[in-house]
Amino acid sequence: MQNRCNELDLSNLPVGIIDYGMGNLRSVENVLVTLGCRVERLLSAPSHTDFLAIVLPGVGAFGDCMKSLRNKGFLAFLEHWISRDLPFLGICLGYQILFEQSMESEGCEGLGIFEGRVVRFIEGKEKIPHIGWNSVQIAKKSSYLEDIVTGDYFYFVHSYYPDVLQKEIILLHTDYCGVNFSSAIAKGNLLATQFHPEKSHKKGIQLLSNFLNRAKMYWLLEKKVAK
Incomplete structure (x- = not known):
């Protein structure tokens, strides 16, 4: 894959949103545009890496998501992008598939970027799916x-959550159904959230802004090194 970061004008570098046919991407696009981004929907895997960041949103079933990503040729692109620690944001299902497997789709492998399995909330006093507003607890600076x-x-909409084994990547915790689950993880230039920042009003916009600022800083440093 080609990369010309030292030749690119960062102000014109798009954020690529992976469109694999599951979920409404409009709300994600709208917030990114509001934050000053040029957005490009990716209907198939690109042959280059000239993006400010890659965003993988999504709702639906784990297995269907992996099948669609595979059929559209995205798996190799995602593995290449993430392995190089390029700016990446996974939202909801785009967070869950970073792990090895899911109870939702037994026998289907995820991307396996991180150790762990996606599990379902246990039925109890609280309703499943977990829909609505919930608070977070910070796990690390x-x-x-x-x-x-x-x-x-x-804002959350989900019935499953990753049981994260690599505790050092946990960014935020949230309590629901008697479980203190990992509602966001971060490692290097990768950020992934179980909640929907694009639907989370002021704080969600703040988180997205922080992600974009970090992505811009990364590419600025890359340009300096490349000179």
Whole structure:
């Protein structure tokens, strides 16, 4: 794959949103445009890496998502992008498929970027799916969390969540159904959230802004090194 980051004008570098046919991407696009981004929908895997960041949103079933990504040729692109620690944001299902497998689709392998399995909330007093606003607890300091504090609320829609084994990547926790689950992870230039930042009003926009600022800083440093 070609990369010309040292030749590119960052102000014109698009954010690529992977469109694999599952979920409404419009809300993600609208927020990114509001934040000043040029957005490009990717209907198939690109042959280059000239993007400010890649965003993988999504709702639906784990197995259907992996099948669609495979059929559209996205798997190799995603593995290449993430393995190089290029700016990546996974949202909801785009967070879950970073792990090895899911109870939702037994026998279907995820991307396996991180160790762990996606599991379902156990039926109890609280309703499943987990729909609506819930608060987060900060697990570690990060530039992704500028102006975000423990107790801030984000919007969730899910029945499954990753049981994260690599505790050092956990960014945020949330309580639901008697479980303190990992509602966001971060490693290097990768950020992934179980909640929907694009639907989380002020704090969601803040998180997306923090992600974009970090992505811009990454490419600026890359350009300096490449000179």
